[in-house]
Each structure stands twice: as structure tokens, then as C-alpha cells.
Amino acid sequence: MTLSLFWKVSLAFSSLLTFGQSAPTQRHGFPTQGSHHFTPAKAIYLITNDASNAVAAVPIGADGTLSKGTLTATGGAGGNSIDGATKEPAAPDALVGQSALTIAGNFIFAVNPRSNTLSMLSINPWCPTELTLVGQPVALPGQFPNTVAASAKNGLVCVGTTGAVNGVSCSSFSRKGLSPTDGLRSFDFVQTTPPVGPTNTVSQLFFSEDESRLFATVKGDPTVNNTGFFSVFPVNGGGWHSASSLASQDTRSSPSGTAVLFGSADIPGTSNVFVTDASFGGAIIAVDPATNTASTLAKQEIAGQKATCWATISSVTGSAFVTDVAVNRLIEMSLQDASIISTLDLSSNGDPGLIDLKAAGNFIYALSPGNGTTPAAVTVVDVSGGSGSAKQIQHFDLSGTGVDKNAQGMAVF
Ligand SMILES: *[C@@H]1O[C@H](CO)[C@@H](O)[C@H](O)[C@H]1NC(C)=O
Numbered sequence: 001m002t003l004s005l006f007w008k009v010s011l012a013f014s015s016l017l018t019f020g021q022s023a024p025t026q027r028h029g030f031p032t033q034g035s036h037h038f039t040p041a042k043a044i045y046l047i048t049n050d051a052s053n054a055v056a057a058v059p060i061g062a063d064g065t066l067s068k069g070t071l072t073a074t075g076g077a078g079g080n081s082i083d084g085a086t087k088e089p090a091a092p093d094a095l096v097g098q099s100a101l102t103i104a105g106n107f108i109f110a111v112n113p114r115s116n117t118l119s120m121l122s123i124n125p126w127c128p129t130e131l132t133l134v135g136q137p138v139a140l141p142g143q144f145p146n147t148v149a150a151s152a153k154n155g156l157v158c159v160g161t162t163g164a165v166n167g168v169s170c171s172s173f174s175r176k177g178l179s180p181t182d183g184l185r186s187f188d189f190v191q192t193t194p195p196v197g198p199t200n201t202v203s204q205l206f207f208s209e210d211e212s213r214l215f216a217t218v219k220g221d222p223t224v225n226n227t228g229f230f231s232v233f234p235v236n237g238g239g240w241h242s243a244s245s246l247a248s249q250d251t252r253s254s255p256s257g258t259a260v261l262f263g264s265a266d267i268p269g270t271s272n273v274f275v276t277d278a279s280f281g282g283a284i285i286a287v288d289p290a291t292n293t294a295s296t297l298a299k300q301e302i303a304g305q306k307a308t309c310w311a312t313i314s315s316v317t318g319s320a321f322v323t324d325v326a327v328n329r330l331i332e333m334s335l336q337d338a339s340i341i342s343t344l345d346l347s348s349n350g351d352p353g354l355i356d357l358k359a360a361g362n363f364i365y366a367l368s369p370g371n372g373t374t375p376a377a378v379t380v381v382d383v384s385g386g387s388g389s390a391k392q393i394q395h396f397d398l399s400g401t402g403v404d405k406n407a408q409g410m411a412v413f
């Protein structure tokens, strides 16, 4: 199919989709979210990524606002990539990625970058800030894990490592804990441990909406003519709770006009993905379900951007929201053509910029780890009025919860 034909089919398909009217889906045991009926989220989670790594669980009140949370040790150590410009440990954005932790069912999976391990914790659903470590962290065959994806449907959790030994490895999980991981599927790029970034590193692992494939975004380095790529690994076998495994070989493609692919989100009801690219802004790529190759459908430069790297999709607005670690604003972009819908300037709250973020019901939660001078904080944005309505309702200081500039990740329950 030619790109232009694909465009038309895709546009026709997407015009059939109306957010909030699509059939409710109950995936991962998450509360169903839609613009009309959804169970409010109960807590957000991130990793401190400090020497003694911990998961911070921050409760969400009925009005969407945050209050003081808890810390639960992961049993592993956090770490910092090296900032290629300063040669110093990087922070904020210590892990040069999105999804340093993730949720499937009532379980949290969190990376321990310095110890090369993955931890599993359970969430008490009646008290979602009460977490319990399940078993011991499992050793990974790669170095410097910075992103994790989990599939409840397949009982599979996969970790991206971005150090000298880089690639993807997976483990099966059950309520008893994690199994030993399988072998490394190498990305074969030349790096060090810890990695020197942000370019030439793994950005994010995430499953397709139907959990039949694992996606990975890998950043290139435009300064040395090294193009990044989008990697697709099929999940073999499986079905509900039967043994699944990840294919040993991926399909890699470099969607035209992209170079430094970063945080991404599946566009609901399509096989398209909204991706950020740190070198220009945001894009929509089509992942061909037959060939597993990715191609660019739309691309949008963001004027004045420094590093647009994190993305989430809100079912209430039917749009994507992206953040920039060095510009403190939230940009809303179209899921049809990636055009900019709105810009919420947050500069008056004092953060240097934002990293990981999650949409949940009527709200968006965006993390600023701070820079050591400014404290780590989460900006809470109300989008209940739909597209174009974003407004800050809270700037919640995380230093009282024991979170600092090394923090990374965002998951919501
Ligand atoms: C960059 O790489 C591409 C693809 O390998 C090649 O065609 C092109 O000539 C290279 N450009 C430079 C400046 O090296």
C-alpha cells in the first residue's frame, strides 16, 4: 500500500472513532477510562532512582489532586546516565527514557539501573500507596535497564537495557513473582555503562494496544549520521495466561524524517503510534500489522523546543500531550495529524521543564524531577473540559515524599 493510500485509509478509519463512545475496554484490570464514565485514578507512581532505589506512591484525591505519599524500596540501586554535553551524571532525565516503571494488573515493575535488575511489587487495591516487594529483584542479561513494559494478557514483562550490553530481555510473571529472564536480544549499538546520552540509547519499551507485539524506540545520533529506529517484536504463543514468549528477532525501521525517537503511546483503536522525537517535536507513525514496519504518517515541529521526549494520550480530550525537559509547558497535539492544538505555559510554577507524564480520567500528571535547586514536583492539569481546556490545578512538591532530581517514570493506578 502506498503511503498516500495508507494515509486515506487511516484517516477514514480514525474519523470513525469517537473517543468516549468506543466500546469500554477493561484491560490489565485497570479502571475503564473514557470521557463519560471512568473510575478516578487512585495513585501515581514513579521511581526515586536514588542509590537505594524506591517506588514513590502518591495518592490522588477525589478532586484529582495529590497528597503526601509513601516510598517502598525496590531492593536495587538507581543510576544516572552521563550527560554527553557536560560529562556529568544526568539529572533531570537521569535515565534518558520513558516508562522506568509500569503497571499490569495489581503489579508494578520497576528498573534498577545501577544493579542491572528488575523488581516486582504488588499494589494493595484498597490502599494503593501500600506496596509490597514480591520476591527478589531478578538479574538482567543487559546493563543499565531504563525502561520496562508489561503485558497482563501474556504474563510477560520486558526490559530495555541501554548500556555497553544493550537490548531487550523478558521474564514471565505471576502473583508469585518473576521468573528468571530469557536471553538478550541485542540492539547492537556501541555504548558504555553507564551510557553517555541522551542520543544513541534505548528510549522506551511498550506493548501494542492488543499486546500482540512489543515496540521499542531507539534514539540515533544525528551528529554522527546514526539514525534511530522503531523496533517491533511479535509475541509468540500465549493467549490468556498461557505461556507466551517474545520473538528472538525484531523488525527495525526508521520512519522518514525521524531521528531521535523517544517516548510514545499507542493511539487507541488504530495500529498507529504517537511518538516524540527529541530533535523536532512529535509525529504519528503507522505500524503495519502485516510487515511490522513503521512509516511516518504525520510530523510536527514544535517551535522553541529543546527536547520533546515524553508523551501520553488522554481519552477525555482524544489528543496527545507532550513534555520537554528544558521548556516548562504542556503541548497538546492531534492524533490525526500531529498538529499543535494547545500550549499550556507552566513557567510561573518554577520548574525547569517536565519529563514523564500520564493522563488519567479528567487529569494529567506530569513529573519535573527539578535540578537539585528546584524540588521534584508533579504538575496536575485538569482537562475535563476536553481538548484545549488544559489548566494547572496543583503543583505538588515531592521533596516531602523523599523524591529528588534523579526521579523518573510515571505509572497510574
Ligand atoms: C549518512 O548515512 C546515509 C545512509 O547510510 C548515507 O546515504 C549518507 O551518505 C550519510 N551521510 C553522511 C554525511 O555521511
Ligand SMILES: *[C@@H]1O[C@H](CO)[C@@H](O)[C@H](O)[C@H]1NC(C)=O
Binding pocket: 350, 351, 352, 353, 371, 372, 373, 374
Ligand atoms: C534550576 O531550574 C531553575 C528554574 O528553571 C533555574 O532558575 C536554575 O538556574 C536551575 N539550576 C540549575 C543548577 O540548573
